[in-house]
Amino acid sequence: MDLEVLLAIFWAMFLAELGDKTQVAVLALGAAGKRRVSVFIGASAALVLSTLIAVALAEVVSTRVNPWLTQGLAGALLIVVMGGIYLVGALRPAAG
Template sequence: MDLPLLLSTFATVFLAELGDKTQLATVAISGTSNRPLAVFLGSSSALVLASLIGAIAGGSLSGVVPADWLQLMASLGFLAIGLKLLWPLLSGAESTATADD
């Protein structure tokens, strides 16, 4: 097993999942239930299955599309998401507060 790849994948997914809507949904479900183990098993199973689908899809795509192109497409996708999130700031959009307040 490739330990550096395992660790970097774990760190990346762990940091990406902190505070995302899946974690917030898990907190909400756990807060309304008295069965935290069942909530943990359900949410972790869902994350494992989603990750498996992603790994299989990535492995399948790598047979058709060169790895450099996959990395470029992923990078452009993240760049587009980042720009969309920053667009209000970058476009100089005015805040909703007025000087009369």
């Protein structure tokens, strides 16, 4: 196991997940009742499963597609998605 990669992925995921809609949903579900352990286990299992799917797909993609292409596409997709989010936010009328 590569500790440097493990820590880099941990911090990237940790920071990316802070304040996202999933965390807000988990917060709401946890606050709604006394079954916080079940909320924690369910949310943790969902994150583990989605990560497992992503890693499995990455394994398949990495054997068939040039890494340069996948990194370029991932970067372009990130720019398009984040740009779209900011553009939509900028074009909305100001509340008030």
